[in-house]
Amino acid sequence: MSERDDQYDPQHAVATDKGRYYCDPVSGEMLISVTNTLDQHAIDALAPAAAKVTAEWMMDNLPAALRAAADPDDLVEFVKLAKGQYRQAWDKKAELGSRVHHQAEAINLGAPIAPDPEAEPFVDSYRKFLADYGITRRDIIAAECTVLNRELGYGGTSDIWVKLRFDADTSPLIPKYKPRKVPADPLPTPSGLWLIDIKTSQTKPASAMYDDFVMQLAALRNATVALVCPPECRFGDAQGHDDSHEFTVPEFVGAAILNLRTDTYGFIPVPADAAAFEAFRGLLPLARYVHGLELRGCKPIQPPTATRREAA
Numbered sequence: 001m002s003e004r005d006d007q008y009d010p011q012h013a014v015a016t017d018k019g020r021y022y023c024d025p026v027s028g029e030m031l032i033s034v035t036n037t038l039d040q041h042a043i044d045a046l047a048p049a050a051a052k053v054t055a056e057w058m059m060d061n062l063p064a065a066l067r068a069a070a071d072p073d074d075l076v077e078f079v080k081l082a083k084g085q086y087r088q089a090w091d092k093k094a095e096l097g098s099r100v101h102h103q104a105e106a107i108n109l110g111a112p113i114a115p116d117p118e119a120e121p122f123v124d125s126y127r128k129f130l131a132d133y134g135i136t137r138r139d140i141i142a143a144e145c146t147v148l149n150r151e152l153g154y155g156g157t158s159d160i161w162v163k164l165r166f167d168a169d170t171s172p173l174i175p176k177y178k179p180r181k182v183p184a185d186p187l188p189t190p191s192g193l194w195l196i197d198i199k200t201s202q203t204k205p206a207s208a209m210y211d212d213f214v215m216q217l218a219a220l221r222n223a224t225v226a227l228v229c230p231p232e233c234r235f236g237d238a239q240g241h242d243d244s245h246e247f248t249v250p251e252f253v254g255a256a257i258l259n260l261r262t263d264t265y266g267f268i269p270v271p272a273d274a275a276a277f278e279a280f281r282g283l284l285p286l287a288r289y290v291h292g293l294e295l296r297g298c299k300p301i302q303p304p305t306a307t308r309r310e311a312a
């Protein structure tokens with residue numbers, strides 16, 4: 001059911017027909033990924049986003065749409081093509097996102113980065129974030145780290161663990177992002193080790209925030225083991241894996257989303273607390289059940305009268 005992810009995917013990540021899992025290098029057990037689990041939580045914004053991509057593609061291909069409308073067979077083909085557009089657009093976005101992640105990781109490690117004109121503006125925003133928050137490479141404790149919670153049976157990739165220093169226990173919001181309908185309280189910003197997840201988008205504002213981000217950070221924060229495996233031990237239940245590749249996930253004083261945009265960034269502290277973790281944990285049995293459910297044989301049966309006739 002599985003195939004090995006390519007070398008740029010996180011350590012021990014496995015692409016399955018039920019989404020991403022992590023293969024525990026010790027037990028060989030498959031642990032569901034945090035984001036795969038969160039896919040069980042329906043996100044209202046997804047359908048409108050897909051509809052927007054489809055509508056835009058239709059407008060770009062209006063003459064072809066009109067021609068196709070004249071012939072039933074062409075129409076079927078055209079609709080099929082149109083239906084596939086949002087998936088292609090999203091895959092392209094995800095691919096750009098992972099390129100930005102790898103460039104950011106290279107900066108964290110002080111490694112050289114290959115030129116990537118499309119990723120460059122996002123990487124510039126990342127550099128701006130590092131400069132604005134006075135972050136040096138010494139402050140970055142881990143980057144792109146695979147983390148597991150063996151007890152609860154999930155795994156994930158945490159982007160950055162970084163030591164941040166703030167002058168006060170809370171920080172005010174940037175004025176232009178202040179909400180109108182709720183009080184704009186300053187957000188808690190304790191100094192210490194922070195867990196940060198990077199999000200890239202070419203269209204959403206730097207203030208974009210979704211409820212699954214909160215649960216994602218809570219899940220990563222409550223992972224217990226971090227893996228730092230050498231290249232020969234990147235995949236699955238690797239033979240060469242030993243205790244020296246594992247260490248305990250530290251306590252974080254805060255968790256945040258770092259929205260990278262082509263012209264700016266938004267650093268948003270997030271309440272990834274016990275309640276968020278409890279909500280995430282609630283999705284685990286649901287994901288496990290749904291992924292294990294076999295419904296292909298569940299089809300309409302023949303009525304009793306028909307089976308009686310056959311027996312006669």
Ligand SMILES: [Zn+2]
Binds near residue numbers: 230233238242
């Ligand atoms: Zn290992």
